[in-house]
Amino acid sequence: MNTVPERFVVPIGPQHPALKEPGHFEFTVDGEQVTAASVRLGYAHRGIEKATEGRNWVQNLYLLERICGICSHIHATAYCLGVEKLAGVTAPPRAQAIRVVVAELERIHSHLLWLGVAAHEAGFDTLFMYSWRDRETVMDILEALTGNRVNYSANLLGGVKFDMTPELQDMILKGLEFLEQRTHDYVAVVTTDATLLQRTRGVGVTSREQVEELGLIGPTARASGALRDLRVESPYAAYADFPIVPVTATEGDLEARFVVRLKELFESYRLIRLILEKLPEGELQARMPRKIKPAETISRVEAPRGELFYFIKSNGTDQPERIKVRTPTLCNLASVCILAVGSQLADVPMILAGVDPCFSCNDRAVSIHSTKLGEKQWTWAQLRQYGIDYYRR
């Protein structure tokens, strides 16, 4: 008889019932215990960064918004802030405040969406349906504000596209009142429901040290006690005038991640009300030049999932020389492979959902195993040949 324990690999994805996005995972299991995990990404890699070099500054705004449909506004905000910095233009205060209002509304929609998806992973479909029903309230607000439910296109280079009318303000306040009351219910559910707590309390614990080691960001890091929030650390747009109070927890388990994200919602409701009350008067858009002189800059904003980073380089024409995007999922995804090892296979979907992964955001880089050629650095010709060989069928 064979005495060596057999390795059994459970492949998951890229088409799988749990997540709505393509990602391929391989979990090696011993019984129910996961002993190794690996991830294969790139199913949603479209080549956006290269495509930006062939489009002008205005066209890129709409392309970059479609990096991710969930956090589209924050991608456009990061891009606009960067390009405005390059051109030496500052958007008027009213435009900056409206940007923050839309960004916080987007955070509300994204966190409610995540609550539903995470509850679905835990097998708690009732919470999934409730949270998605309530999410329609914020979708209605976003639609009334911008005219579209997803990919709002609220930003323009140098400002925003629409004004905040008194009727819209009334609608937003009414919607927020309903959502605030519902969020209180959700906090009660995720902290007291015994069935859900069995799936979340003490599962996937990330220590404060691991946050530093793995470079985690966003709500995932804040649930482990690390204060990482760019809205506080380096305020952009109108966050300097309207500061937020960061939410953190110390436990680092999945329950803490639920609680941190839900408590952030209250902070968003408070901030939106404050901004609507003290909305600065003035213009909506500053004048932007068509061409931008050669320079380079970085732009960092806090997306719903963590820090979003843009590097933008101009070359004097109406098109960018290079745009590099680093999205929060890239930083957080590594933690899944570490945390999954040693846990039960049934907990793995929850651990994965716990970082709120977004593969559409993430899949802009192709990782190459350097062992194939035995070299760390590749020339352009080698890289090109690798690409041609890889996709030749």
Add this chain to the structure above:
Amino acid sequence: MTWQQVVDDFKTWARVNSPWVVHFNTGSCNGCDIEILATLTPRYDLERFGVKLEGSPRHGDVLICTGPVTLQARDRLLRVYEQMPEPKFVIAVGSCAISGGVFQGCYNIIGHVDEVLPVDVYIPGCPPRPEAIIDGVVKLLGHLKDPAPQANIEEAN
């Protein structure tokens, strides 16, 4: 009415009343995917047409594709499609799935779903509103009830 006709009518009745859908993201930006999910949740409630989101392609009747097909996702898309039992139908959701949309000219995409699979229903929009997705699904169910237009589509393909 022959026995065969009775059996066929029964099969059509069953198919129209409970189409199980398989959702595959072929490289979309997530916008269409969250709208498809929103369509299945209480506000829009696509389940009243008997539609159920199914995880395994082997149980699916309808494949919903979103996004321009990336080179890496193409093989998986074909595998998912081939695993589905006959008869099977494909719905392309969103501008990207129809024409490549905003991603036209990107180096890593094929462009549209119907270069890879035969598509039965196209739902335009970036992303399509849930009402549009419901309309597309109902149109497909209408085709299933009345096979004549379906035959036309097959001829055109």
